[in-house]
Amino acid sequence: xxxxxxxxxxxxxxxxxxxxxxxxxxxxxxxxxxxxxxxxxxxxxxxxxxxxxxxxxxxxxxxxxxxxxxxxxxxxxxxxxxxxxx
Amino acid sequence: xxxxxxxxxxxxxxxxxxxxxxxxxxxxxxxxxxxxxxxxxxxxxxxxxxxxxxxxxxxxxxxxxxxxxxxxxxxxxxxxxxxxxx
Numbered sequence: 476x477x478x479x480x481x482x483x484x485x486x487x488x489x490x491x492x493x494x495x496x497x498x499x500x501x502x503x504x505x506x507x508x509x510x511x512x513x514x515x516x517x518x519x520x521x522x523x524x525x526x527x528x529x530x531x532x533x534x535x536x537x538x539x540x541x542x543x544x545x546x547x548x549x550x551x552x553x554x555x556x557x558x559x560x561x
Numbered sequence: 562x563x564x565x566x567x568x569x570x571x572x573x574x575x576x577x578x579x580x581x582x583x584x585x586x587x588x589x590x591x592x593x594x595x596x597x598x599x600x601x602x603x604x605x606x607x608x609x610x611x612x613x614x615x616x617x618x619x620x621x622x623x624x625x626x627x628x629x630x631x632x633x634x635x636x637x638x639x640x641x642x643x644x645x646x647x
Contacts, residue, residue, distance in 0.1 A: 498628075
């Protein structure tokens, strides 16, 4: 069975995000004065083969911990969606 | 009222994603052979002030079009969530 894991990796709250600040400044310069704060992160769409949802979730969790996020400054979350066959 | 727009910007299907391919290769090297494909994108969490959901959504849509995504190679989507006051 095919699954798609949609992983979000964001900087932890309190970690400075200069990229987000720059985007926020750019938006306000363009006239979007209603913008308060912007935080920028990564999203990874991972297609994985697996029989069992719980087992796939455990593997994706491990991928996040070992490779996809830096646990010192980043936090992650993910959703797992079953893909239609073929 | 405060809103949080969660904007996802991904490369369009068919646009080569070397970053995603590199992550996929790294995951398989680490032993995650079930990984088929990986696509990497950006996520932006934007806090905006606004009275009306439809008006805020229209403004965020415009931000995506004008600044946040490159319409030649990227596609975007977003969700708008009302923040609790204070």
